[in-house]
Amino acid sequence: MSTVAIGAARGRLELREFFRRKEAVVFTFSLPAFILVLLGSVFSGDMVDAGVSMSQLFTASMVGAGILSTSFITLGVGVATDREDGTLKRLRGTPMPAAAYFLGKLVLVAVASLAEVALLLAVGVLLFDVELPTDPARWLTFAWVFALGVVSCSLLGIAASGLAKSSRSAPAVMNLPYIGLQFISGVFINPIVALPAAMVGVASFFPLKWICQGMRSVFLPDGATALEMAGAWEHGLTALVLGAWCVVGLALCLATFRWTNK
Amino acid sequence: MSAIRVRGLRKAYGGVAAVDGVDLDIAVGEVFALLGPNGAGKSTTVEILEGHRKRDAGEVEVLGGDPGRASAAWRGRIGIVLQSATDAAELTVREAVRHFAGYYPDPRDPDEVIELVGLTGKAGARAGRLSGGQRRRLDVALGIIGRPELVFLDEPTTGFDPEARRQFWSLIRLLAGEGTTILLTTHYLDEAEALADRVAVIAGGRIVAEGSPKTLGGRATAEATVRWVGADGPQVRRTADPQNLIVELSRHEELAELTVARPTLEDVYLDLIGERA
Numbered sequence: 294m295s296t297v298a299i300g301a302a303r304g305r306l307e308l309r310e311f312f313r314r315k316e317a318v319v320f321t322f323s324l325p326a327f328i329l330v331l332l333g334s335v336f337s338g339d340m341v342d343a344g345v346s347m348s349q350l351f352t353a354s355m356v357g358a359g360i361l362s363t364s365f366i367t368l369g370v371g372v373a374t375d376r377e378d379g380t381l382k383r384l385r386g387t388p389m390p391a392a393a394y395f396l397g398k399l400v401l402v403a404v405a406s407l408a409e410v411a412l413l414l415a416v417g418v419l420l421f422d423v424e425l426p427t428d429p430a431r432w433l434t435f436a437w438v439f440a441l442g443v444v445s446c447s448l449l450g451i452a453a454s455g456l457a458k459s460s461r462s463a464p465a466v467m468n469l470p471y472i473g474l475q476f477i478s479g480v481f482i483n484p485i486v487a488l489p490a491a492m493v494g495v496a497s498f499f500p501l502k503w504i505c506q507g508m509r510s511v512f513l514p515d516g517a518t519a520l521e522m523a524g525a526w527e528h529g530l531t532a533l534v535l536g537a538w539c540v541v542g543l544a545l546c547l548a549t550f551r552w553t554n555k
Numbered sequence: 556m557s558a559i560r561v562r563g564l565r566k567a568y569g570g571v572a573a574v575d576g577v578d579l580d581i582a583v584g585e586v587f588a589l590l591g592p593n594g595a596g597k598s599t600t601v602e603i604l605e606g607h608r609k610r611d612a613g614e615v616e617v618l619g620g621d622p623g624r625a626s627a628a629w630r631g632r633i634g635i636v637l638q639s640a641t642d643a644a645e646l647t648v649r650e651a652v653r654h655f656a657g658y659y660p661d662p663r664d665p666d667e668v669i670e671l672v673g674l675t676g677k678a679g680a681r682a683g684r685l686s687g688g689q690r691r692r693l694d695v696a697l698g699i700i701g702r703p704e705l706v707f708l709d710e711p712t713t714g715f716d717p718e719a720r721r722q723f724w725s726l727i728r729l730l731a732g733e734g735t736t737i738l739l740t741t742h743y744l745d746e747a748e749a750l751a752d753r754v755a756v757i758a759g760g761r762i763v764a765e766g767s768p769k770t771l772g773g774r775a776t777a778e779a780t781v782r783w784v785g786a787d788g789p790q791v792r793r794t795a796d797p798q799n800l801i802v803e804l805s806r807h808e809e810l811a812e813l814t815v816a817r818p819t820l821e822d823v824y825l826d827l828i829g830e831r832a
């Protein structure tokens with residue numbers, strides 16, 4: 294079999310394992326939707342400027358946080374677990390090409406992230422009057438923000454998996470930056486202009502702020518730029534930052550990836 | 556032809572030698588046991604031969620290749636039975652075995668392998684819900700699915716009950732019967748004796764004896780202990796030639812409760828690893 298065929302088979306296997314794992318389904322997959330239901334309901338009916346409701350703002354931002362969960366957390370925890378439970382060691386002793394393992398993870402993350410976005414948008418549409426855009430240009434924006442976001446966060450997750458001493462500590466190691474970034478990147482606290490500029494300044498160094506901003510540019514009306522720090526969607530800068538993180542993430546992976554804990 | 560050839564293998568952890576100059580020659584089709592107590596260096600040696608760990612020094616050739624620079628084709632010819640893996644917990648036995656079959660150019664039939672390791676009744680069960688012994692049998696299934704020429708088993712029966720161990724032994728004999736070369740490590744004497752064509756005893760990272768289970772440590776030629784109850788009560792005599800002694804003695808008296816004993820493999824082994832004063 295070719296590397297691509299084996300990678301596809303691994304992707305199917307990874308998806309099956311992911312969705313059979315209770316803690317993955319509950320904490321990684323369902324938690325962002327649960328938080329969106331809570332946050333959106335607490336502030337339901339509150340209008341911000343530009344004819345945008347708080348719940349719509351939360352929905353768009355949570356789409357960004359959701360794909361960080363299904364990429365960064367999934368791989369950070371997943372690869373640490375693979376390293377500990379013998380998955381990587383076993384694979385290393387077979388003729389499976391190393392690239393097929395990463396291809397399988399990519400399939401897992403891409404499918405899980407798309408499902409995550411669908412779930413969050415369903416919550417938004419059904420509960421918070423979010424309207425899905427019909428303009429193809431907006432879906433094009435969605436596609437590249439999604440792709441750059443998933444790839445950069447996946448690579449960072451794989452690199453971060455090596456920081457965890459064991460698969461038990463991995464969720465804690467991964468969630469610390471995730472939760473912290475959600476506070477300062479305009480996910481839990483909206484609109485982002487409500488945050489101190491210095492905090493957003495820190496968040497601007499990391500991918501989450503840009504993924505969420507990109508998603509707001511897809512799912513909110515154009516007038517909502519008034520609720521951004523820069524007063525604009527900053528697509529060029531978004532692509533630049535996320536692209537840079539893809540490069541940094543890849544370099545970190547290549548420098549730090551280990552097949553075993555030894 | 557040799558399947559494994561090792562000369563002067565060395566590996567240290569933090570300056571402390573774990574494997575300290577090991578030589579091995581294992582022929583194609585042979586069942587070879589590396590026997591030694593915990594910490595002797597068995598896993599380190601085997602994992603270097605599998606390509607899982609790097610060596611500090613020495614020559615290593617496994618199936619004509621250097622495990623330190625293993626190619627995918629080389630990996631396809633060996634089978635590794637992992638010692639303590641808990642991977643694939645969410646997959647069923649059948650899903651896991653079928654999936655791994657897809658990595659190899661000429662795999663065995665997954666259902667046949669499941670049958671071979673005695674997991675047919677559990678083929679639909681999640682790997683994470685198997686008992687310890689069943690889980691190890693799944694590890695064997697995944698180790699042999701690719702129809703390997705050479706199989707590594709590191710302490711495969713640790714924690715098995717006697718029944719499971721016997722079943723496991725017949726599985727190893729079956730593989731050996733098909734001509735598979737087998738390198739297994741164990742700290743059970745009876746296991747080495749039951750399975751191996753040849754045994755090497757390893758202690759403190761060195762091979763201290765090597766031979767067939769019958770001749771190990773000069774066992775076959777060691778002095779025998781002859782005991783009997785004569786007219787003057789119980790008697791004990793050590794001799795290299797018990798047959799002559801008995802013929803001689805029986806001319807003079809009745810030899811009641813006569814026994815002749817060579818050192819057991821256990822006696823030899825404990826001497827070799829220095830566990831006996």
Ligand SMILES: Nc1ncnc2c1ncn2[C@@H]1O[C@H](COP(=O)(O)OP(=O)(O)O)[C@@H](O)[C@H]1O
Binds near residue numbers: 573592595597599600
């Ligand atoms: N990864 C490691 N790091 C440090 N020391 C190790 C490591 N692996 C094994 N050792 C040490 O090397 C020696 C041999 O270990 P090992 O090869 O596992 O022996 P065995 O398998 O015969 O029990 C032991 O003293 C063990 O503590």
Ligand SMILES: [Mg+2]
Binds near residue numbers: 597598599710
């Ligand atoms: Mg060991």
